[in-house]
Amino acid sequence: MKMLINSPETVVADALRGLAAAHPELDVDVEGRVVTRRDARGSGRVGLVSGGGSGHEPLHAGFVGPGMLSGACPGEVFTSPVPDQMSRAAAAVDGGAGVLFVVKNYTGDVMNFEMAAELAGEDGIQVEQVLVNDDVAVTDSLYTAGRRGTGATLFVEKIAGAAAEEGRPLDQVAALARRVNESSRSFGVALSACTTPAKGSPTFDLPDGELELGIGIHGEPGRERRPMMPAREIAEVSLGPVLEELADIGPVDGPVLLLVNGMGATPLLELYGFHGEVARVLADRGVTVARALVGNYVTSLDMAGCSVTLCRADEELLRLWDAPVQTAALRWGR
Amino acid sequence: MKMLINSPETVVADALRGLAAAHPELDVDVEGRVVTRRDARGSGRVGLVSGGGSGHEPLHAGFVGPGMLSGACPGEVFTSPVPDQMSRAAAAVDGGAGVLFVVKNYTGDVMNFEMAAELAGEDGIQVEQVLVNDDVAVTDSLYTAGRRGTGATLFVEKIAGAAAEEGRPLDQVAALARRVNESSRSFGVALSACTTPAKGSPTFDLPDGELELGIGIHGEPGRERRPMMPAREIAEVSLGPVLEELADIGPVDGPVLLLVNGMGATPLLELYGFHGEVARVLADRGVTVARALVGNYVTSLDMAGCSVTLCRADEELLRLWDAPVQTAALRWGR
Amino acid sequence: MRDTQFFRRWMAATAAAVEREAARLTELDSPIGDADHGSNLLRGFTAVESALTSDPPTSPGALLQVAGRTLISTVGGASGPLYGTLLRRAGKELGDSTEVSDEQLRAALRTGVDAVAQLGGAAPGDKTMLDALGPGVAALATSYRAAADAAEHGALATVPMQARKGRASYLGERSIGHQDPGATSSALLLGALADAAEGDA
């Protein structure tokens, strides 16, 4: 597999250099692997820090800026960042009101963020953590590492970011973030595997007539392989378990936030067509989509495929969703 | 090749339905294949209409909205739209100040827009056209169809759109659009071919160790095949002819606009790394990048690869570039 | 003399040939184009068939004009305006008469081909549909079958040419060695004409 890179070893540093060149408004510490907004320190606002393996761009660095993350810590490709990164980011963005870590639920991320929280605590920074675990393809039981964190991360970061921007205190920002996570569920489908720079070949074989249901965002195979289906069936098959699990929490009778997400190599032409099918299924089931976002936001390198995330919203969440955001990848409002 | 579609025949209509669902602020005529902003008619502003084959998303429909296009006409995949679409769009967005057609220089687009201009003229709408032809990989001679229109289309649509939004008259908006085009040059590189829904297999074979230099945005092979190279060399090889052709017009001693564009399936991680190399080459050559945009904007379905577009800017162009824009794919300012 | 039904059969035979050969036309459009010629013409001639069926024109000239306008409104790309113009101009040339002579048809098609050359700016040898249409329509002076053969021959003769118009021209020398898709579909058009004429005989 060919890649537009210099070498597998320098991929992350090279991308950070490019990010710095494209976004002079961001503080990019290429050595230390930390991206922060410039105006966080001493702002009095809660700092919002996330991070995870690289390869999911624009998540997370593309979401750093007013109204969303204060800082992001990119690890190696599909490898959680090390604790030093997060404690460095926490120190850089602590405005005096404490820092919230947004952690996707993967063994590595959880352990590394936990160690970082200890380090930051030793530095006198008040740290809270929220674990994102929205992926219904994984059974949440004692016998797994628990549901993975996927598309809901974007909802959590946007809404908690808006709350932090408003000057809400740490406990409230953390509570909101947890509420968004608990209200969100996702399901992902792969039409092709992805290729990591280190491996140089697809992470799994997916024959031409088949797709993988219930994939994560790290090139892991899914729970089940099925014959290829048209977009309208993929929409049914994806939304089924998402709506089922949401219904377990309570009736889905209010407005929802919807993310129709591309895994990286799915053309927007296809993704919009898929979104049309998702919207149709939801309308058929009487679900009111209050806001929809369509695009490649939580990706898996060059994987072809898509995921759907729904979040049960209310007035407050919608207001915070609509609040201005000004990042590399997500921008609206003033 | 698997695709996230219902059927090759319905791809464009399905995508338009999805666009309509995701963007209630747009008028989407699925039957008539026209996307327009709601507030164009009777606005007194110049209408800006573009279009072309589908498969280049977010171009053009993703650029419809305040500060950019008034309307877009998506053809079938890689097939210029038919004249009826553009004359329909012209009628829908004519605010009384005339309409400018932004046409990428391809035989089919040129002929279909020309026929549409005649139709619109018969309807009493004043129409001007600007031809975008920025791709230096094609020699502009009597013996070719002339340079293709690629990345500069985004610059033309953004800057002319800002001028139209300001209420400038048709002749001035057209002159600005032409100036942006004449000041812009592009070069594209493919790491993989793309697959059209109709054909279902890659448009050309590109072995693992090779890349295509000088490709267009329709899955056509390029002018030359070379052994695969690292990103830093691809940056050199791409910028060389762009800077050379720009120098033919005059010294590149002022600020430039830079678009580092992904062809659709190139992960942002790679694209940012590539941008870092582009920025380095330009800095080495003393070129001042005033504004840079990095992302998948002028794509070729699921092609892996990139293109670079430079536009010699001045105060006026930079001011219009910075002016607010509010579209599905490009948003900034208030 | 050829009546409206003859032209109706010509268009039907063309539509059938395009349907049969669509995949091959798209395949030919891949190495030197954008892989859509077959689906473009399939969409166009399917629309022509339904236009001619739902509201059958009553003269050869009207029929060709409807076919041409329908191609322009449904095909897009380069081939839509070009084939549309070919048929529309030929149709205009035929006027309102309900029957036309072979000689009139030949003259009308010559006018159509000239309009294609003017609209697209291509010359013979540029590796376009003109390299089949030109010799094909010229050979109508001999017979319909001769025209079909000449067009077929003209299409084959595009293989060694370097393209100077249309998308294939972007490839420069790399366009050499491939048969032009538009010239190939032009041969289908004139082949269908010969089939219609032989059916008439």
Place this chain on the structure above:
Amino acid sequence: MRDTQFFRRWMAATAAAVEREAARLTELDSPIGDADHGSNLLRGFTAVESALTSDPPTSPGALLQVAGRTLISTVGGASGPLYGTLLRRAGKELGDSTEVSDEQLRAALRTGVDAVAQLGGAAPGDKTMLDALGPGVAALATSYRAAADAAEHGALATVPMQARKGRASYLGERSIGHQDPGATSSALLLGALADAAEGDA
């Protein structure tokens, strides 16, 4: 008694084994993981080597703690904190003495393995590195080579297991039939320890 040099050789042998086997570890991490285990450990043990070289610790305990901290600071993922904790806790256990007995080393590693179990929450049979580390460290009571063999055996024994921790657990039953990458690298670590011990003899 084992001096600092012994531990230095252990780490060097581990780094060499990881370098040799990195591609295989990543390969094992593809069907049931995310294809990075080899490059993760390569990055980590390369950093350990340079940390130990640039500022050589003067006791076995200090050395293992530096190695552990370096892994934590450079590896990331699941294996970084886990291997880092293994070595750091073992190092802490060894204290400041410049020489340690085989018995002390064995006890220290047992403490390290317990810390790994506590941090990761995995139990034997969950198809993780613990399935090689556990039997391996237990067999240290017999000999270093026995420990290496037991770890190797433990790694092989993960093949039929269904994963209940880490990324592989997402696959449910589809994780069966693949060898766990972390258990495989744990066997390398204990193999390197045996090599170092045999070099000492």
